[in-house]
Amino acid sequence: MSKKTLVIGASLKPQRYSNIAINRLVNYNHEVVAFGLREGEVAGITIDTNLLPYKNIHTVTLYLNPERQKAFYDYIISLKPERVIFNPGTENTEFQNVLKQHHIFFEEACTLVLLGTNQY
Structure with a gap:
């Protein structure tokens, strides 16, 4: 089953x-x-540089350090995802507490490992 995923912190590198x-x-x-800082394309996916009102986001996977995440709290909550993945280095207790208040599931995990082990 496809889980529509928003990658925040997308890189062309x-x-x-x-x-x-x-x-x-x-x-x-x-x-x-x-979403990323630079426009471009990865695997046929356009990296947006504006925060768009995406619909039906199942998962938000973060590739931003905790300090940079602050600017995205309200945006991510507005998307009402089913879960947020904090990849290694992105763990953020403050944001996790905000997500709890909005009843949004989160996990500290690696998207690549979850995919590779059929746990995504």
Whole structure:
């Protein structure tokens, strides 16, 4: 089952984990949308540089450090995702508490590992 996923912190650089995650999500047939600082395309997915009002987001996967996440709290909550994944290095207790208040599930996990182990 496809889980529409928003990758926040998407990078055009092939060695970045966000880039690898976009490629793998596409390979696993998940619908992907992406937000990053630079416009471009990864695996046929356009990286948006504006925060768009995406619909039916199942998962938001974060590739931003906790300080940079603050600007996205309200935006992510407004999308009403079913879950938010805090990839290694993005763990953020403050934001996790905000998500709890809005009854949004979150987990500290690696998107790549979840995909590779059929736990996504």
